[in-house]
Amino acid sequence: MAKTIVVLGGRLNVLEGARDAGVNVVLVHMPGRYDPVAEELCEEIVHLDFTDVDAVAEEVRRQQSRRQIHRIVSLTETGLLPAAILNDRFGLGGNPLAAVRRLVDKNAMRACLDDVGLSPVRYRVVSQLEDAVGFFREGPDGIVLKPPCGAASRDVHLIRTLDELRSAWRRLPHGGSLPVLAEELLTGTEISVESFSTRGRHVLMATSQKVLNDALVEVGHTMPATLTDEQLDQVASVTYRFLDAVGLHEGPAHTELMLTAAGPRVIESHNRIGGGKMSELVQHAYGVDLARLAVSVPLGVEDGPEYSPPVRGGAAIRFFTPEPGVVVDVTGTDAFDAAADLELDMPLRPGDEVTEIRDSFDRIFGSVMAWGADPRLAVERCQEVLHHITISTKSLTESGSRDVVV
CATH class of the missing domain: 3.30.470.20 (ATP-grasp fold, B domain)
Structure with missing residues (x-):
């Protein structure tokens, strides 16, 4: 009999992987946040906030009244800890909850590395700007500020000067009122x-x-x-x-x-x-x-x-990084419609707004992935696409537009 898992959030790849492995899936996801193709890959889709552990636990109990659930699975960052908590709560196995917590909490991860004498990195949890300034002055090359439990490069700041430190501190979530992790710049x-x-x-x-x-x-x-x-x-x-x-x-x-x-x-x-x-x-x-x-x-x-x-072989991906503003035109994509050695994703259309890429969630302006006999050829193919496609943007503060080749 096929086994059944509950999947929390994520992309199609885990659903397709389950299908290929002959495993049934109950997907828990937010309405409208998943690819419609998911409906063809799942036994059932339940609309819930999958980070709400208690709500998902109730759903797991409902599912268990109808079928055996063998594991809670998530391959998306915000679902990792909820999946571990639920597997622990229902005795379904999986990675130890403590291990997942150490990976989510970077301060706990650093402490763990210190305990075993591995990968020494100077770090400190700082709650005040003065503490961060003191840590900065202890090293020669600069520091990095990051949320202890962050991901996707969100709210990560590279600091090389005291002025950059003071400016970054003001931009931290909650105005710097919560502790942040300061690490030496590697x-x-x-x-x-x-x-x-x-x-x-x-x-x-x-x-x-x-x-x-x-x-x-x-x-x-x-x-x-x-x-x-x-x-x-x-x-x-x-x-x-x-x-x-x-x-x-x-x-x-x-x-x-x-x-x-x-x-x-x-x-x-x-x-x-x-x-x-x-x-x-x-x-x-x-x-x-x-x-x-x-x-x-x-x-x-x-x-x-x-x-x-x-x-x-080799493979490479490059994300488009257009100049911030309003998209006026996108040209050059048709040259790669029939390409068999790359995958081009260009969602931008005239009128779309482009922002600066400050974290991984901002990488929504397209990408090109290429493959070949070795990584050098894959990179060259990506660069060819980047140089051929032109994204014209108009600054939100300017009346004119400018062509930006990315």
């Missing part, structure tokens, strides 16, 4: 690692190199990352030891690392697949469907991976 090459764990055994599945804008938002990924064999071994070792330390033992993890002169340093991690179409990039570069594994392996439908998959 320098080097930033990468991310997709891993998969089965009964506490971790396997590195993919690496990607990041492209960041001035707000530290990821506006591109290149897969696999350019690493020496020694660097790859160091990255795998730090990632595995980190996942052991926090207590993660099943499913995907997305871990962000800075390759510093002193070795890899953990920036943060999440018990999910990376965003920004990371799942699709992994499929093109490594031939692995992480979303399917995230459903099938914990349920025992299929075995978890024993070894890192070989690289099959």
Whole structure:
């Protein structure tokens, strides 16, 4: 008999993965916030705020009166902790609640790393501007301010001067009245690692190199990352030891690392697949469907991976970053309608408003994903598209318009 899971929020990839694994899905999501295709992939869709744990618990009880529920699953950031709480409450297994809490709370994550002497990073929770100024003055290169439980680069501030610190403090949520995490500014090459764990055994599945804008938002990924064999071994070792330390033992993890002169340093991690179409990039570069594994392996439908998959090619994604304003015209997209080696997403139309990209939720102005024999070719294909497509915007404060090639 097919097993049934309750999925909290998220994209189609987890629903498609469940279908491919022969697993039935009850989707809990907000009305109008999911792709209509989801209706074809689910046994039932329940309209609820999936972050409301008590409301979802009532729904799980209702479902259990009709069928066996084998697991609560979420691959979306805001659903990770609710899923862990509900699995713990109903005794359905999954990652330990304490492990998920350590990943959600970056201060707890840093404390955990300190306890095991891994990936040393100077940090402090600060509640007053004066505390942040003191922390800033202790280091030579600058600091980063971030919410302890934030994600998607939201409200993350790169600070190199005291003036930048004072300005950023005023822009913090609640006017800086809540504690924030201050960390030393790590320098080097930033990468991310997709891993998969089965009964506490971790396997590195993919690496990607990041492209960041001035707000530290990821506006591109290149897969696999350019690493020496020694660097790859160091990255795998730090990632595995980190996942052991926090207590993660099943499913995907997305871990962000800075390759510093002193070795890899953990920036943060999440018990999910990376965003920004990371799942699709992994499929093109490594031939692995992480979303399917995230459903099938914990349920025992299929075995978890024993070894890192070989690289099959290269893949890259670049997000469009138009000049803020009102869209006047978008040209050049038709040149790529028949392209077999890329996927172009261009939702902008005349009259749409473009804002600055301050966090990952702002990456709504289109993207191009390309693949090829190696990552260099994939990047070149993305760049070709970016240079060919013109997005003309008109500033909200100006009467004229300007063409912006992105």
